[in-house]
Amino acid sequence: MNGLTQKERMELESVFSAICTKKEGKFIRFYREFYSLTFNKITQIKLKVKNVRMLKKF
Numbered sequence: 001m002n003g004l005t006q007k008e009r010m011e012l013e014s015v016f017s018a019i020c021t022k023k024e025g026k027f028i029r030f031y032r033e034f035y036s037l038t039f040n041k042i043t044q045i046k047l048k049v050k051n052v053r054m055l056k057k058f
Contacts, residue, residue, distance in 0.1 A: 004012070
């Protein structure tokens with residue numbers, strides 16, 4: 001924090017306070033759920049493709 005102007009310190013404090021708010025937790029929760037659902041869908045598609053390939057072999 002040494003060498004920073006008062007304005008820069010205030011900007012840093014506002015960034016840190018924004019990170020620690022409850023709203024930030026909601027965004028993190030949303031992205032975690034979004035990526036989890038996306039990963040599950042991709043996994044399901046991969047399994048379906050794998051099953052189709054196996055059925056074609058028989």
